[in-house]
Amino acid sequence: MKPKLGIFSLTGCGGDQLQILNMEDQLLELVSRFDIVDFQEGSSRKVEGDIDIAFVEGTVSTEHDLKKLKEIRARSNILIALGNCAIEGCIQAMRNGETTLAERLKDVYGVEEGFFDARLSKPISEYVNVEFSIPGCPIEKEETLRGITSLLHGDSPPYYSYPVCVECKLNEYPCVIVEEGKPCLGPLIRAGCDARCPSLGLDCIGCRGPVEGAENFAAEYQMLLDKGYTKQDIMNRLRVFSGELSDDFLGGEDDE
Ligand code: SF4
Numbered sequence: 001m002k003p004k005l006g007i008f009s010l011t012g013c014g015g016d017q018l019q020i021l022n023m024e025d026q027l028l029e030l031v032s033r034f035d036i037v038d039f040q041e042g043s044s045r046k047v048e049g050d051i052d053i054a055f056v057e058g059t060v061s062t063e064h065d066l067k068k069l070k071e072i073r074a075r076s077n078i079l080i081a082l083g084n085c086a087i088e089g090c091i092q093a094m095r096n097g098e099t100t101l102a103e104r105l106k107d108v109y110g111v112e113e114g115f116f117d118a119r120l121s122k123p124i125s126e127y128v129n130v131e132f133s134i135p136g137c138p139i140e141k142e143e144t145l146r147g148i149t150s151l152l153h154g155d156s157p158p159y160y161s162y163p164v165c166v167e168c169k170l171n172e173y174p175c176v177i178v179e180e181g182k183p184c185l186g187p188l189i190r191a192g193c194d195a196r197c198p199s200l201g202l203d204c205i206g207c208r209g210p211v212e213g214a215e216n217f218a219a220e221y222q223m224l225l226d227k228g229y230t231k232q233d234i235m236n237r238l239r240v241f242s243g244e245l246s247d248d249f250l251g252g253e254d255d256e
């Protein structure tokens, strides 16, 4: 019996499912190893019943999302948050601390709360237990493939407990903060992309979300402050892909 695999979308751009579809060289091998019971962007086939592994991308942004997520959780043995929307809320949640849902509906659509089936966008872990996460906006193909094959062998997907800076230094790329004063978020962001942006001379904009314990990478964070960026500058950048972070996420004093 092949393990049953479901790949589901809540509210989001669908870019993580697209990354799986983009694995052209491995896709046939991959689908031959699983019974794919749901894959919105890949097939119209839908099979009810229990699932061994469920991947869920997107945020919970509607009542419909929440109902769907709870149903997926109830039928899944392992549930994996796929991409930063599902893990941290990402772009959809980046201004959650600034305005209420009612204010947004009024500003954008000119309607009162209740007109749409809308909720404030939240990551899936706000509502259900999640066994593993595969980060990124969008996810990395190689990392996802390694994650899926690890699960097939009863192992855990890769987990990065260190920041992008480590991969940057292992590759001996010049540091764009030190050399060019660019506001690179590499000190605070999960590794796993092999420091793609610094490899091209660009600053990391944080698409993989904050590394666990980012608040403890004090020396690297201090580099950004020493270059003249304020804590607010850094928080604004971090929130683009990391969603609803509290103002004291990085500790320290607030800006004057
Ligand atoms: S701050 Fe950016 S450029 Fe500098 S070492 Fe870290 S990831 Fe590389």
Ligand code: SF4
Binding pocket: 164, 189, 190, 193, 194, 195, 196, 197, 198, 203, 204, 205, 206, 207, 208
């Ligand atoms: S360097 Fe940063 S922004 Fe670029 S791919 Fe990696 S995590 Fe994303």
